[in-house]
Every structure is written in structure tokens, then in C-alpha cells.
Amino acid sequence: MAVQALDAARLPIHWQKLALPAALIAVAYGLIPAYASSYLVEAILLPFLALSLAAVGLNLLTGYCGQLSLGSSAFMAVGAFAAYNFNLRVEGLPLAATMILAGISAAGIGVVFGLPSLRLRGFYLAVSTLAAQFFVQWALTKFGWFSNDNPSGVISAPHLTVAGFSLDSASGRYLLSVTTVIGLTAVVWRLVNSATGRNFIAVRDNETAARVIGVPVLRTKLLAFAISSFIIGVAGVLWAFTYLRTVEPAGFNLDRSFQILFIIIIGGLASIRGAFLGAAFIVVFPLFLSRLGAFVFGGLFDSGVLDMSQRIVLGALIIIFLIAEPNGLSALFDRLRRRIGSRSS
Amino acid sequence: MIGASLGAAAYERAPEISGILAGAGSVEDTRPALLSAKADAILTLSGIGIAFGGVKALSDVGLEVKSGEIRAVIGPNGAGKSSLINIISGLYHADHGKIAIDGQSFSRVPASHLARLGVARTFQNLALFGGLSVRDNIASGRVHTRRASFVEHIARLPRARREDAAIAEKVDQTIAFLHLEAVADRLVATLPYGLQKRVELARALVAEPKILLLDEPMAGMTATEKAEMAGFVRAARDRHGVTIILIEHDIGVVMGLSDRVAVLDYGRKIADGAPAEVRADPAVIRAYIGTAEAEDGEGI
Numbered sequence: 140m141a142v143q144a145l146d147a148a149r150l151p152i153h154w155q156k157l158a159l160p161a162a163l164i165a166v167a168y169g170l171i172p173a174y175a176s177s178y179l180v181e182a183i184l185l186p187f188l189a190l191s192l193a194a195v196g197l198n199l200l201t202g203y204c205g206q207l208s209l210g211s212s213a214f215m216a217v218g219a220f221a222a223y224n225f226n227l228r229v230e231g232l233p234l235a236a237t238m239i240l241a242g243i244s245a246a247g248i249g250v251v252f253g254l255p256s257l258r259l260r261g262f263y264l265a266v267s268t269l270a271a272q273f274f275v276q277w278a279l280t281k282f283g284w285f286s287n288d289n290p291s292g293v294i295s296a297p298h299l300t301v302a303g304f305s306l307d308s309a310s311g312r313y314l315l316s317v318t319t320v321i322g323l324t325a326v327v328w329r330l331v332n333s334a335t336g337r338n339f340i341a342v343r344d345n346e347t348a349a350r351v352i353g354v355p356v357l358r359t360k361l362l363a364f365a366i367s368s369f370i371i372g373v374a375g376v377l378w379a380f381t382y383l384r385t386v387e388p389a390g391f392n393l394d395r396s397f398q399i400l401f402i403i404i405i406g407g408l409a410s411i412r413g414a415f416l417g418a419a420f421i422v423v424f425p426l427f428l429s430r431l432g433a434f435v436f437g438g439l440f441d442s443g444v445l446d447m448s449q450r451i452v453l454g455a456l457i458i459i460f461l462i463a464e465p466n467g468l469s470a471l472f473d474r475l476r477r478r479i480g481s482r483s484s
Numbered sequence: 485m486i487g488a489s490l491g492a493a494a495y496e497r498a499p500e501i502s503g504i505l506a507g508a509g510s511v512e513d514t515r516p517a518l519l520s521a522k523a524d525a526i527l528t529l530s531g532i533g534i535a536f537g538g539v540k541a542l543s544d545v546g547l548e549v550k551s552g553e554i555r556a557v558i559g560p561n562g563a564g565k566s567s568l569i570n571i572i573s574g575l576y577h578a579d580h581g582k583i584a585i586d587g588q589s590f591s592r593v594p595a596s597h598l599a600r601l602g603v604a605r606t607f608q609n610l611a612l613f614g615g616l617s618v619r620d621n622i623a624s625g626r627v628h629t630r631r632a633s634f635v636e637h638i639a640r641l642p643r644a645r646r647e648d649a650a651i652a653e654k655v656d657q658t659i660a661f662l663h664l665e666a667v668a669d670r671l672v673a674t675l676p677y678g679l680q681k682r683v684e685l686a687r688a689l690v691a692e693p694k695i696l697l698l699d700e701p702m703a704g705m706t707a708t709e710k711a712e713m714a715g716f717v718r719a720a721r722d723r724h725g726v727t728i729i730l731i732e733h734d735i736g737v738v739m740g741l742s743d744r745v746a747v748l749d750y751g752r753k754i755a756d757g758a759p760a761e762v763r764a765d766p767a768v769i770r771a772y773i774g775t776a777e778a779e780d781g782e783g784i
């Protein structure tokens with residue numbers, strides 16, 4: 140096989156690996172705050188960032204560690220409601236501490252619902268994580284304490300301030316969100332490129348072999364659930380505090396869990412970049428579809444038709460991806476870049 | 485197929501470690517000849533039996549392995565060879581019998597402590613981590629030496645970096661020893677079968693085990709690859725003094741390579757001794773070698 144070709148390609152790719160994130164950070168902190176409209180921020184960037192982070196978290200668990208979960212939405216809810224309560228009940232708690240405590244709460248719940256992974260795998264594990272989904276939604280609705288006795292369980296985002304600066308404006312919320320996402324993504328990037336991350340992959344690829352060489356399989360799985368749930372929990376805080384501003388338990392339903400799973404399937408399993416590509420796709424796709432539908436069909440394309448066609452196209456795309464490109468948009472992206480690279484050289 | 489559910493269930497049960505020192509028992513004192521044989525036995529199986537449903541995969545099998553020898557276990561397909569290795573490595577739990585590893589006696593070997601007991605193994609069907617590079621696959625063989633937590637890994641704290649560096653050095657040595665330099669950074673799943681087998685040997689060797697269990701390391705290889713692999717197995721013993729249990733179903737492969745050969749047939753040990761003895765044993769010829777060659781009208 141083309142060993143030499145790969146070797147030759149290694150250096151520039153390594154360089155590009157750093158150049159691309161650097162460019163994206165420049166865009167995130169330079170271009171977007173300066174030029175983005177508030178519609179772009181509120182309707183596209185904020186949901187994109189929160190979903191990207193949730194997908195990064197789920198990808199850690201499912202893509203890297205091989206543990207299929209349908210509980211993401213529950214862990215987002217735990218994060219959101221925990222942050223709301225910490226903020227409400229602890230006087231003067233800094234926002235960063237609130238978010239970290241929310242993440243830790245989600246991690247705790249994640250570990251509890253990760254325990255079945257010690258016995259179950261694949262489809263059966265996914266079904267058992269559904270328990271998290273139903274339990275969390277039930278508990279948040281049943282016990283008024285979680286929503287400070289709001290009759291319909293709705294919580295509203297508090298004022299967001301960091302070091303005396305208010306972040307309640309659209310651009311403030313954007314900066315909070317993008318900084319959180321970049322920070323946690325960097326942490327995950329280092330994790331997956333460390334010995335711990337390789338333990339995740341070992342457990343995913345061959346649990347028996349992992350065990351006999353001394354990978355602590357049980358601890359590794361629970362750690363994956365904990366870190367993944369922490370990140371998804373913080374994504375839930377972003378979802379509730381920076382994007383929607385008011386949320387109810389029903390907003391964190393099974394549909395959202397599936398949406399995050401679809402993001403990592405479309406974007407690419409075991410790929411951090413894939414989580415972002417998949418989230419971008421999921422957020423932009425309905426907008427694109429509604430514009431296209433309105434353009435082609437005019438008034439016939441109402442919201443009901445939009446919703447229906449969106450589900451059909453998305454379902455079809457997932458099947459196509461699973462069959463034709465199991466490594467998702469991330470792999471497509473790589474192939475495209477290689478083709479462009481080979482043409483220009 | 486090492487039943488995953490079986491493995492997972494087995495994992496939960498506490499290992500029974502009785503810690504009997506081999507050769508130190510007072511019973512043997514009256515039998516000096518046996519004592520000396522046991523004194524340098526690094527692995528002893530006695531009375532091992534295991535059944536799957538109604539199938540008796542092994543019945544009353546004993547095996548004694550001396551430190552530093554290459555001990556072959558041969559037998560036709562289905563004879564129980566893999567079951568034996570799975571029992572030694574704790575993936576299967578024997579219904580009867582004891583396993584003494586380097587002085588510690590078990591009725592169930594704790595698979596999760598295998599590496600720390602100084603035992604490494606390869607699998608009959610490749611059991612590599614397809615999503616990792618060759619180098620990372622090999623490095624995973626030393627995971628039992630790591631102590632740093634995930635926080636230390638994320639923050640790249642000194643202990644994590646020290647461990648990474650120490651392991652990288654061992655990995656480089658192993659890569660050089662097994663001539664894997666050219667493919668070290670490839671994804672392991674992209675390698676041809678023969679090389680994957682070699683990577684699996686590397687992952688086991690890098691752990692610097694006292695006992696190495698090889699389940700058909702040459703199966704499915706070309707003649708050249710087999711000769712190469714045999715060379716590596718011998719070199720591993722000669723240079724590092726590792727004790728090797730070599731499973732093969734092809735008797736020819738092990739003759740020149742092993743010090744002693746045990747023969748299994750239908751879960752029973754039918755012969756045990758030097759290669760030449762075993763080859764001449766009528767029971768072996770009848771049960772095993774004979775099956776192939778008797779059809780040509782002649783035994784050995």
C-alpha cells in the first residue's frame with residue numbers, strides 16, 4: 140500500500156490540523172462578533188454551539204468508547220435544571236462555578252445510568268439509557284422544587300454576568316457559549332489523544348483484549364459516561380441559558396436525544412470535527428429546506444409539510460450515511476481536502 | 485469467539501487467590517525428583533475440566549511448564565486448545581482443577597489482573613484495536629504499568645508524560661525487534677493479516693511478560709510468514725527468557741520450535757514429552773497425525 144504517499148502527506152496535514160482550528164478561533168472571536176447579525180447569532184449560532192458541544196460529549200461515549208446512549212437529552216436537562224437551581228439557591232455563585240457544578244450533577248446522573256453498561260451492550264444498553272430519559276423528565280415535572288414551583292415546570296435563565304460584565308445581550312451570550320465550547324472541546328481533544336482516550340477506543344474495539352492487557356474496563360466505561368455526561372450537561376446549560384432562555388422539561392425529550400445521535404452519525408463517529416459538522420448540518424438543514432420549499436412550492440410549503448419533509452429527508456440521509464459513508468461528513472471532508480490538495484500540487 | 489457475556493459475567497466474581505508457593509509445600513519434600521521438576525515450573529495446571537452445555541471441552545488435563553521453555557500444545561481442531569489458554573488467562577473459568585501461575589494458585593484466574601501476574605497472550609482470531617495505529621496498539625500492551633489519572637493525562641502533568649515516554653521507549657524497542665518500523669504509524673486495520681498477527685505478538689511482548697500464551701500465532705500464514713513468525717517466537721525466548729505456551733494444530737510447525745509438546749484430543753491429554761517422542765507415540769499417530777496420513781496408506 141501507499142506507505143510513502145501517506146508519509147509524505149503527514150507533515151502538511153499535521154500543520155493543517157493546527158491551522159484550521161486557529162483560523163476558526165479567529166473567526167469565532169474576530170469576524171462573528173463584528174459582523175454577524177443578531178438573527179444569525181440567535182437562530183443559528185447559539186443552537187449550533189450548544190448542540191455541537193452535546194455532540195462532542197456523546198461522541199466521546201458512543202464514538203470513542205462504543206457505548207450507545209439515548210439519554211443525551213436527559214443529561215442536558217440535568218445540566219440546565221442543576222444550573223438554574225445552583226444559581227437560584229447559592230448566593231453570589233460565579234457563573235463558571237454554576238456551570239461546573241451543573242456538569243458535575245449531570246456526570247453523577249450519567250454514571251448512575253451508565254452502570255447497566257457493565258452488563259449490557261449495543262442495542263440493550265441504548266434501551267436501558269432510555270430509562271434516564273424518562274426518569275429525568277418525570278422527576279423534573281413531578282417535583283416542583285426543581286423549577287422553583289413553577290406550575291408548568293418552566294425555568295428562565297438568570298442574568299448572566301462574568302466579573303461584573305453582563306452577558307445578557309445576544310453577543311454576550313454568544314461569547315459565553317463559544318468560549319465554553321472551545322474550552323471544553325480542547326479538553327476533549329487532549330483527552331482522546333491521551334492514554335485514557337486510547338483506553339476508550341480499546342474498550343470499543345475489543346473489550347476482551349482490553350481486559351486481558353489490563354485496561355480497567357469497568358472504570359473506563361464509567362469514566363466515559365461521567366465525562367460525556369458532564370459535557371452534555373454543560374451543553375444543556377448553554378441550551379437553556381444562552382439559546383432558549385426559558386425551557387421546560389418537555390423540551391428535553393427523546394427527540395432531542397435522537398437529534399444528537401443523528402448529529403454524530405452524520406458528522407462522523409469518533410471525530411470531534413464530525414460533531415461540529417453534524418451539528419451545523421442539523422441546524423442549517425431545516426432552514427435551507429424551508430427556503431427551498433418556499434421557493435419551489437410557494438405557499439403550499441407550510442410548517443406541517445416542512446416538518447414532515449424534514450423528517451423524511453433526514454431519515455433518508457441517515458440511512459445513506461450509515462451505508463455509504465459510516466465515517467460521516469468528517470470523512471467526506473477529508474476526502475475532499477485530499478482531492479483539492481492533490482490537484483493543486 | 486470468547487463469549488463476551490461469559491467474560492463479563494466472569495469479571496464480576498472475586499478471584500480465589502490462595503497464594504500457594506509452588507515447590508514450597510512440605511508434601512513434595514519426600515520426593516526430591518518431583519520437587520526439582522516443580523521448583524522451576526512457572527505454570528502448572530492440574531485436573532482441569534470444563535464443559536459447555538453437554539460438550540466436555542477439557543477433562544482432567546494437567547500441564548506443567550518450566551521457566552524459559554517453549555511448550556507446545558497441539559491437537560486437531562476442537563481438541564480444547566483454545567479453551568485451555570482461555571482458562572489460563574481467566575476468560576473461561578474451569579469447572580474443575582487448579583492453575584498455579586508463578587507460585588500463586590487459582591481456581592479462577594482473574595483476567596483483569598493477568599498482565600500484573602506477568603502473563604500476556606495473543607488470540608486465535610485477531611483481537612487488535614482496529615481504530616488505533618500500530619504504535620498505539622503496541623503501547624496498549626503496557627497499560628497495566630500506567631498510574632496517572634485522566635486528569636493528569638488531559639493536563640499532561642509530569643507523571644503522565646513520564647509514563648508516556650517510558651512506554652514509547654519500550655514500544656520502539658519492540659517495533660525494532662519485530663521489524664514493524666515501516667508500518668508503525670499505520671492504522672492497524674489497514675495491515676495485511678500476517679502483519680496484524682505480528683502486531684498482536686508485539687502488543688503481548690511489550691508487556692515483558694514472564695509467560696506468553698500464543699494461540700495459533702501462525703494460523704493462516706504463508707510458509708515464509710510462518711518461518712518468520714517462528715523466528716520471532718524463538719528470539720523472544722532466547723533474548724528475553726520468556727516462557728512460551730504455543731498452541732498449534734499443525735504438528736509440523738512446532739517440531740523444530742518447541743522443547744516439549746503436549747497433545748490434546750477430544751479434551752484429553754493423550755501424550756506429553758519431547759517432540760521426537762510425541763511424534764513416535766502410537767496414540768498420537770492414531771488420534772492425530774494418523775488421521776491425515778493414514779489415508780495415504782501409511783503412518784509415520
Ligand SMILES: Nc1ncnc2c1ncn2[C@@H]1O[C@H](COP(=O)(O)OP(=O)(O)O)[C@@H](O)[C@H]1O
Nearest residue numbers: 487536539541560561562563564565566567568
Ligand atoms: N465459549 C464456548 N461456548 C461453547 N462451546 C465452546 C466455547 N469455547 C469452546 N467451545 C467448544 O469446546 C470445544 C473445544 O474448543 P476449542 O478450545 O476452541 O478447541 P481448539 O482450540 O482446540 O480448536 C469445541 O467443541 C468448542 O465448540
Ligand SMILES: [Mg+2]
Nearest residue numbers: 565566567608
Ligand atoms: Mg483454537
